[in-house]
Amino acid sequence: MAAKAMIRAPTEGSAVSSSPVAVESDIYPSYGACVDVTKVARGGRTVAAMKSLVILPTFNEAENIAEVLDRVRAAVPDAEVLVVDDGSPDGTAELAESWAAGHGGQVSVLRRASKSGLGSAYRAGFAHGLANGFDALIEMDSDLQHDPAALPELIAAVANGADLAIGSRYVPGGSIPNWPKHREWLSRGGNRYAAFVLGLQVRDATAGFRCYAAPMLSTIDLTKVTADGYGFQIEMAYNVAGRGGRIVEVPIRFSDRQRGTSKMSGRIVFEALGLVSWWAVRDRVLRRRSRQPEAISS
Ligand SMILES: Nc1nc2c(ncn2[C@@H]2O[C@H](COP(=O)(O)OP(=O)(O)OP(=O)(O)O)[C@@H](O)[C@H]2O)c(=O)[nH]1
Numbered sequence: 001m002a003a004k005a006m007i008r009a010p011t012e013g014s015a016v017s018s019s020p021v022a023v024e025s026d027i028y029p030s031y032g033a034c035v036d037v038t039k040v041a042r043g044g045r046t047v048a049a050m051k052s053l054v055i056l057p058t059f060n061e062a063e064n065i066a067e068v069l070d071r072v073r074a075a076v077p078d079a080e081v082l083v084v085d086d087g088s089p090d091g092t093a094e095l096a097e098s099w100a101a102g103h104g105g106q107v108s109v110l111r112r113a114s115k116s117g118l119g120s121a122y123r124a125g126f127a128h129g130l131a132n133g134f135d136a137l138i139e140m141d142s143d144l145q146h147d148p149a150a151l152p153e154l155i156a157a158v159a160n161g162a163d164l165a166i167g168s169r170y171v172p173g174g175s176i177p178n179w180p181k182h183r184e185w186l187s188r189g190g191n192r193y194a195a196f197v198l199g200l201q202v203r204d205a206t207a208g209f210r211c212y213a214a215p216m217l218s219t220i221d222l223t224k225v226t227a228d229g230y231g232f233q234i235e236m237a238y239n240v241a242g243r244g245g246r247i248v249e250v251p252i253r254f255s256d257r258q259r260g261t262s263k264m265s266g267r268i269v270f271e272a273l274g275l276v277s278w279w280a281v282r283d284r285v286l287r288r289r290s291r292q293p294e295a296i297s298s
């Protein structure tokens with residue numbers, strides 16, 4: 001049975017209530033047909049033996065959190081969950097803690113003092129996961145737009161050698177059934193722009209449902225990853241690609257938010273656009289120019 005303990009959290013003014021991990025060697029059912037989940041994973045282990053951490057960032061998700069936790073538990077019974085809550089006034093953190101208390105551990109809540117953004121929440125979750133020896137670190141929204149049933153497939157992709165598995169809306173088999181056309185065009189256009197200017201071979205770099213292999217994640221200096229929201233997702237994918245990492249896109253169905261309110265804003269879209277343009281200029285224009293004299297003299 002899980003013992004509850006307070007340990008020092010990786011960010012100022014935050015605390016995580018934690019519980020030990022139980023790892024068993026069952027094989028998860030496959031969500032789609034992309035990956036053979038029965039294959040032996042990294043280090044000779046089966047997929048289910050990957051020590052996996054599902055990170056759930058929350059800000060005012062009281063209406064969703066219990067169902068999210070129920071469905072994550074059903075999809076990946078052996079995975080640990082870390083809810084990263086930014087002082088939600090609607091009591092999300094308390095609900096997550098009481099869910100954990102009633103379900104025999106493996107769910108922890110990292111409480112942070114105030115709303116600090118999605119990127120910051122994931123950075124805190126990654127730091128916790130890497131410090132605690134997880135093999136696979138998963139990002140997932142807490143509003144059920146990401147179907148927890150896809151978790152085994154994402155973990156399986158990493159178990160089978162991907163450094164980053166992205167739950168993708170824009171590969172064959174992926175879909176966004178209910179989005180208004182203008183939102184889909186904005187998202188598709190943003191992704192095409194980022195892929196083109198950064199030379200990134202990813203169809204859905206803004207997607208926030210993904211699984212990282214810990215060895216790859218540990219090579220990225222998270223203190224230098226500064227973007228939030230969509231920019232954060234692109235920045236992380238760009239970092240993995242820049243290190244020669246293997247990125248796999250697993251098709252997912254991205255549903256509409258049924259309950260609670262969106263926290264995304266125009267500021268986050270513009271931040272992503274501005275940062276992507278800056279990275280392209282910095283890495284593809286300025287660096288190429290600064291390399292030219294060497295190329296000529298050699
Ligand atoms: N900890 C934390 N979580 C956040 C913050 N902002 C958003 N979130 C969570 O991040 C996830 C994604 O946010 P959403 O508002 O659903 O963003 P989105 O899915 O791009 O936008 P919609 O499609 O409009 O829902 C949700 O689980 C939010 O509760 C934040 O500042 N801190």
Ligand SMILES: [Mg+2]
Binds near residue numbers: 141143145257262
């Ligand atoms: Mg959402």
